[in-house]
Amino acid sequence: MRMNNVLGLIFSNAYDSAVPELTALRTMGSVPFGGRYRLIDFVLSNMVNCGITKVGVATKSNYQSLMDHLGSGKPWDLSRKTGGIFILPPFSSKDAGGVRNRIEMLHGCMNFLSHSKEEYVILTDCNVVCNTDLGALFDAHTASGADITVAYKRGVKPALTDLMSFAFDGSRITEISVGEPTGGEEAYSLNLFFMRKALLERLIQEAVSLHFDDFERDIIHRNLRTLKICGFEETGFVRTISGLQSFYDANMELLHRENRRQLFTPERPIYTKVRDDMPTIYGLGSEVTNSLIADGCTIEGTVENSILFRGVRVGRGAVVRDCILMQGSMIGENARMGCIVMDKNGVLKPGKTLCGDKTFPIYIGKGIMI
Amino acid sequence: MSRNTECIAMLLAGGQGSRLGILTKNIAKPAVPYGGKYRIIDFPLSNCVNSGIYTVGVLTQYQPLELNDYIGNGQPWDLDRENGGVHILSPYQQIKGTAWYKNTANAIYQNINFIDRYNPKYVAILSGDHIYKMDYSKMLAYHKEKNADCTIAMLEVPWEEAPRFGLMIVDDENAITEFEEKPKNPRSNKASMGVYMFTWEKLRRYLLEDEANPASGNDFGHDLIPAMHAAGERMFAYPFDGYWKDVGTIDSLWEANLDLLDPKVDLDLTDTSWKIYSRNPSSPPHYISANAAVQNSLIAGGCEIEGEVDFSVLFSDVVVEKGATVRDSIIMPGTVVRSGAVVQYAIVAENAVIEEGAVVGERPEAMKDLKDWGVAVVGEHITVGRDAVVAPKAMIDADISAAQ
DSSP states (O other): OGGGGEEEEEETTTTGGGSTTTTSSSOGGGOEETTTEEHHHHHHHHHHHTTOOEEEEEOOSOOHHHHHHHTTSGGGTOOOSSSEEEEEOOOOOTTOOOOOSHHHHHHHTHHHHHHOOOSEEEEEOSSEEOOOOHHHHHHHHHHHTOSEEEEEEEEEOOOOTTOOEEEEETTEEEEEEOSSOOSSEEEEEEEEEEEEHHHHHHHHHHHHHTTOOOIIIIIIITTTTTSOEEEEEOOSSOEEOOSHHHHHHHHHGGGSHHHHHHHSOTTSOOOOOOOOOOOEEEOTTOEEESEEEOTTOEEOSEEESOEEOTTOEEOTTOEEESOEEOTTOEEOTTOEEESEEEOTTOEEOTTOEEEOBTTBOEEEOTTOBO | OOOOOSEEEEEEOOOOOGGGGGGGSSSOGGGSEETTTEETTHHHHHHHHHTTOOEEEEEOOSSHHHHHHHHTTSGGGTOOOSSSEEEEEOOOEETTEEOOOOSHHHHHHTTHHHHHHHOOSEEEEEETTEEEOOOHHHHHHHHHHTTOSEEEEEEEOOGGGGGGSEEEEEOTTOBEEEEEESOSSOSOOEEEEEEEEEEHHHHHHHHHHHHHOTTOOOOIIIIIHHHHHHTTOOEEEEEOOSOEEEOOSHHHHHHHHHHTTOTTSSOOTTOGGGOOOOOOOOOOOEEEOTTOEEESEEEOTTOEEOSEEESOEEOTTOEEOTTOEEESOEEOTTOEEOTTOEEESEEEOTTOEEOTTOEEOOOGGGOSSGGGOOOEEEOTTOEEOTTOEEOTTOEEOSOBOOOO
């Protein structure tokens, strides 16, 4: 368990603006995903499953739902006397205008970093869904003698601003580009960085004193020659959430057994806040096919190719196709819906019809009644 | 720690539940799984917490390992507390020697020191074997209002079932005038639910007297309560109407699970104002495939359903393969029902495997003689081989090899 010598640091607000619908009232980390999870559950569980016992969660704005979700960190066994979970709200002094970028976020966490006795640190965002063995990344980092190791994935690069893609010499990164996706296969960054804590502290101090403001450009790219920066390829089910469409698609991909096997391996469970719902009730006349359904639902109608979060109710005669219905949604009797992303506690009244398209899912905001 | 707590609960959880056969071979009855994700003990524990009783002693004796492990520090029920919380009370060695809990009253007697530490005014004595939702704080208010020494929760049962219960005869004020223990010709249909509220000062005295009486069987129902009654203490019945079930037998366990699918049954577990808490497995949501047909069932997290499920309760991580049928059955966590297998009118315990083409249980309609019919039971970690047949009423505690 040498991973207990690693400190976790999660940026809960990174790329919030990529999914403005879902992050209007919450952080990227607390965006619901996969029927019962929030995005932060995946990174937190990955850290905990490999033995990390101290995790800082840096927040910037809208973090009420995140704090509610994390609580004392109990579901992840992070409610501890030594270590555990630390929520790091923005530390704005009277002359600061809030936190604008990752370097400022890190600068705000300097106290937390310097008071931690762990030797290594993992930095990560929340918008990447995967179940990965971080111990293997640590091994690769040691084996390659790298100063910094960055996780990457091969495939079509997600449309996120300033997302890095790499070229390699062996495992060492030799070139970085942050341009538009080419549409072809690229090795793109998962924004998960592993390095010695002392190195991170030095890099941040330098960057702050030189008024640098871009982590990727001014810290990673600028040091490409002076530091040995290596890549670590993730090969399993990895999805980067870069917009509502990719959020919709990534959820729907969980309807494939192979993807579920990779994301929900029994050896490395994904933990989340417990709600103590009863198991889902299927009524007489319910017709459910190809769907992922969480606890606490009551289904009396038809559900096809959909993801239902906890406590969703689908009335008699209602038809739900290709939808993502978040916690507590209510679909009235004989209502029909297709390709809808319905946020928490949405209501579709009896007999109503609402349809989007698979290439243009419609988003219904939190608590909206139609 | 000698804080004054108004009311504490003592939960009798040492029962073997011998009529549940192989289901309680390795676990005590209160640890028997129920309702897709619960264990029976979740009900009294959740009732305590929801009623504002935060000090609970759980008395264990028979096969306590799984139960101790399950209760742990009580966190799932919010009973991991600085003041009070849940305490597992096992029999222990004393200077006079070592004594098992002889019976219910003796179990409480041996833990008088534990109760005294909290110096409560009232003590609720509960059973860990029953499924019901009840507000003990209302019962306590009733107990105080009647200025009672002992209050017994009472349920009106159908007259034809009354001979199975301990019955009470009460006057207009619900004061108990007489007890009848499982009479052939009942004069009352008011049954005791095995839920007692005592004024501790009184109970303590009668526990000491009961222990000193060598003729006593040290049982609440048989000895202590009749003794209190004979001495003329103030004893009242607290009327309860709602779902209450003692899952003492295989049939009643099967029935109690399927009661959850009956909208007419008054046991609503979706009610958020009276949640039943339990230890939750960290399984993903369950998946219903394109070929599956699920009707009138209860399905927990982590299941993968590709076959047909009708009128059944499936616990977490159960797999029902394509072409398999599960009907009128209870399937406990981690069990796999392979393609073409049929499970009907059965209880299948944890992590069992029903191989391809096997048939477990039989429908009552298909029986020549209904007397031979009963719920079939397959024990934990058992493999029922390919095309093998498990007869109704059978209880399988060893692997069955494939049919030739």
